[in-house]
Amino acid sequence: MIAFGQQDSGQGPFLISLSEEYDNDLKIVVSLSCTGEIGENADDMGIPALGDILRKSCPIYPDENQTYEILFEQYILYQTRNESYTSWDDYEIRKGTYFIIFEKSRLLDALPVLTDCQILSDGTYYPEKWKHYGIYCQNHIIDVISCFPPEIRKLKINNEE
16 A cells, blocks of 8 residues: 555556546546566667667556555645656655655745645644645656645456455
8 A cells, every 4th residue: 555655665656647526626546666577678769779778677567456546635736747857856855755745845835825825823724734745656746735635545457356
């Protein structure tokens, strides 16, 4: 089972789908990754040096038997980014590897500017205390800010029990 804030040792997950559901619910489906055989995709496309690299490499695929639905009810904000155009930011404080919880982030800092969410003078939060969740996939980074933790459930694929 996946969980936010844990250190994961495998490859990053794959984003399968992301959809807005009824009344500001966000449903994200991800599959953990599995590794193919060495040299499985060794087509050099006419570039011998590429063939040399691919013959020594293992492809990474979505693992259909490790597919999860992550449901955020009543999210405040979410964004999806192309992971190729992001970089590490030492300013941010995070826990986890691929399913992350942020204690401090640029997006949390920007939330009162982007929305009417505020930290009030007495230290309370409007509308309620919010949290920044990150899902770092093979090709996508998904950021979600919500007042409620997501529900996570494993999906049954191919008649799996």
